[in-house]
Amino acid sequence: MNKHTDAWQILHVPDKPPIPPGQQPTVNVLASVIEPKIANTLVRRLNQIAPLENLRHVKRVQKKYLEGGKTQLAVILCLACENDNQLDSMQHDVREIVNAYRLSAFITKVSKSAASSKEEWEEQCKLWPTSYHPPTYNIDGITGFSEEDSQLVFSFMRFAVELAKSDDGLMVNAAVIVDPSVKQVIASARDEICSWNTCNNKSSIQTSSSQQLEVCITRSISNVVTDDSLLSKASTNELGRFTGVSCLYPWRWAEQQLSSPNSCYWHPLRHAALVAIESSAARDRLLFHGSREIEDKSFDMEHKSPSTGSPAKRQKLNMKNVEDHAKLDTLAEGNSSVSARPYLCTGYDIYLVWEPCTMCAMALVHQRIRRIFYAFTNPNAGALGSVHRLQGEKSLNHHYAVFRVLLPEEVMV
Amino acid sequence: MESPGEDFSPDTLAFMELALEQAKLALDSLEVPVGCVIVEDGKVIASGRNRTTETRNASRHAEMEAVDVLLKDWQKNGLSKLEVAKKFSKCHLYVTCEPCIMCAAALSILGVKEVYYGCTNDKFGGCGSILPLHLGCSEPLKSDGIPQGKGFKCIRGIMASEAVSLLRTFYEQGNPNAPKPHRPLTHQATH
Numbered sequence: 001m002n003k004h005t006d007a008w009q010i011l012h013v014p015d016k017p018p019i020p021p022g023q024q025p026t027v028n029v030l031a032s033v034i035e036p037k038i039a040n041t042l043v044r045r046l047n048q049i050a051p052l053e054n055l056r057h058v059k060r061v062q063k064k065y066l067e068g069g070k071t072q073l074a075v076i077l078c079l080a081c082e083n084d085n086q087l088d089s090m091q092h093d094v095r096e097i098v099n100a101y102r103l104s105a106f107i108t109k110v111s112k113s114a115a116s117s118k119e120e121w122e123e124q125c126k127l128w129p130t131s132y133h134p135p136t137y138n139i140d141g142i143t144g145f146s147e148e149d150s151q152l153v154f155s156f157m158r159f160a161v162e163l164a165k166s167d168d169g170l171m172v173n174a175a176v177i178v179d180p181s182v183k184q185v186i187a188s189a190r191d192e193i194c195s196w197n198t199c200n201n202k203s204s205i206q207t208s209s210s211q212q213l214e215v216c217i218t219r220s221i222s223n224v225v226t227d228d229s230l231l232s233k234a235s236t237n238e239l240g241r242f243t244g245v246s247c248l249y250p251w252r253w254a255e256q257q258l259s260s261p262n263s264c265y266w267h268p269l270r271h272a273a274l275v276a277i278e279s280s281a282a283r284d285r286l287l288f289h290g291s292r293e294i295e296d297k298s299f300d301m302e303h304k305s306p307s308t309g310s311p312a313k314r315q316k317l318n319m320k321n322v323e324d325h326a327k328l329d330t331l332a333e334g335n336s337s338v339s340a341r342p343y344l345c346t347g348y349d350i351y352l353v354w355e356p357c358t359m360c361a362m363a364l365v366h367q368r369i370r371r372i373f374y375a376f377t378n379p380n381a382g383a384l385g386s387v388h389r390l391q392g393e394k395s396l397n398h399h400y401a402v403f404r405v406l407l408p409e410e411v412m413v
Numbered sequence: 414m415e416s417p418g419e420d421f422s423p424d425t426l427a428f429m430e431l432a433l434e435q436a437k438l439a440l441d442s443l444e445v446p447v448g449c450v451i452v453e454d455g456k457v458i459a460s461g462r463n464r465t466t467e468t469r470n471a472s473r474h475a476e477m478e479a480v481d482v483l484l485k486d487w488q489k490n491g492l493s494k495l496e497v498a499k500k501f502s503k504c505h506l507y508v509t510c511e512p513c514i515m516c517a518a519a520l521s522i523l524g525v526k527e528v529y530y531g532c533t534n535d536k537f538g539g540c541g542s543i544l545p546l547h548l549g550c551s552e553p554l555k556s557d558g559i560p561q562g563k564g565f566k567c568i569r570g571i572m573a574s575e576a577v578s579l580l581r582t583f584y585e586q587g588n589p590n591a592p593k594p595h596r597p598l599t600h601q602a603t604h
Contacts (some may be wrong), residue, residue, distance in 0.1 A: 114585070174425045250522045251563060253498075254497070254498035265488055266488070266494065269477070277470055277471075281468055357520050359515050359518035362513060362518065366465075366471035367471045367472065390514070393544075395536050396536065402571040
């Protein structure tokens, strides 16, 4: 199967926009070549009198390898003044050091901000060495995916793409929420802005397992779909194929035609991600309905357990009710997630065909999704790197990791 | 939070009073106390309050609840999409706390006219605090005619201290729904 999946790729979408090589902002500093034996003393002294306050990522000392196996050390003395190529603007105590050790100062450039990716860091070190700290939050995948994990990601994305297709060849956005610890689909949904059948809550419970998805991934594959080829195709020979994608055209709902007769409600905000969140919340209420909440009519189990008894007993009774429910048999059987109620979607992943709009991306923050995978960027309204970048908004109380999954072209056909 | 209460019209204060009533209902149900009303032609046509705990759906903010009421009502009355869009463009929203990024984006999608809010939302605010989604897009149409984000007028600081005091009450009694590492929470709006 591996040879078929060569064209699939997973790319991390970082918290900050990537900076093109050679365009990273720099600042000027005064530096000098020094004798290795005075390095320690000098660095200690300089850190006291001229600390590099806003340049903590910049290393004070540069070690250069010269021809013949020799090394040369250079140290940053202090910041150079703005627009000032003269060396005489040096502060008094730094000048004293320069004189005492007979240093010859020169102006050089260092990177202004810490690198946000390994590529940026390598670029920075060409100027002057800096330190690089990969994101400290512990989310699997930021430092790469194992072969097994990659295959899972691809099969869930394949599932999302299939879900996004319609019989008439048009596409909508689709969302698949997955519990990666048990490799299970928790909820899946399509955009429902044109047809929202309020009576149909049956589709809320999805029990697909990864095994069922594996068949999806076995077609042959040639070149990778990039956004350029996809969108140019959309604007020429496949004009309008993607106009039904809610997150791509969130403000266009009033112009869109109803896809089905008046028996259905429509709703401008029922984007796939929001519908999937709703489904996962419904599943949560079904599986873990506590004693305190008010029950949603459409999910009333009709087997209310007595409110007396210990919480543990009540939990057990509720679980029995769940088991009675035919649709949930597969969920309750040997499913470790049943024993511990998750807090919202903590620990879950979501697969989306298109990068979510701002509304959907923020809803996924609220619902505590752990990782987001999307296949195509959303230049109109995307909030994970295109227009906004919510994964990098420091004030938010939750941060997910974002990945883009490149697909082979055949997948979209 | 600027502007003392007397700067606002009696109508504005009365509508915010109704939004605060909704927030109190949320508090009584152990929900983060945020409430709202939607007003058309000087009449309240919908109200909503936070239901995130009850639904276990963290997107069920007061604004989303109220919007759902309207969409159901209007479609029951046989309004077309264009008529509904026109209705929204006449609506004023009164909400006790600055709409979050999700709700502000939703209000832009729906195309509401004006938003009046109480306290600011320093963590999630989508009407200036974190993102200025109320400003919309400077160019309403892309070169290819695709409509971009619509803006809406924002008026803030209406009965802000009342809104904050409800939130404070909630967080002082502890949010039973919060994940463990986050407790105890600071006195900030987390709606």
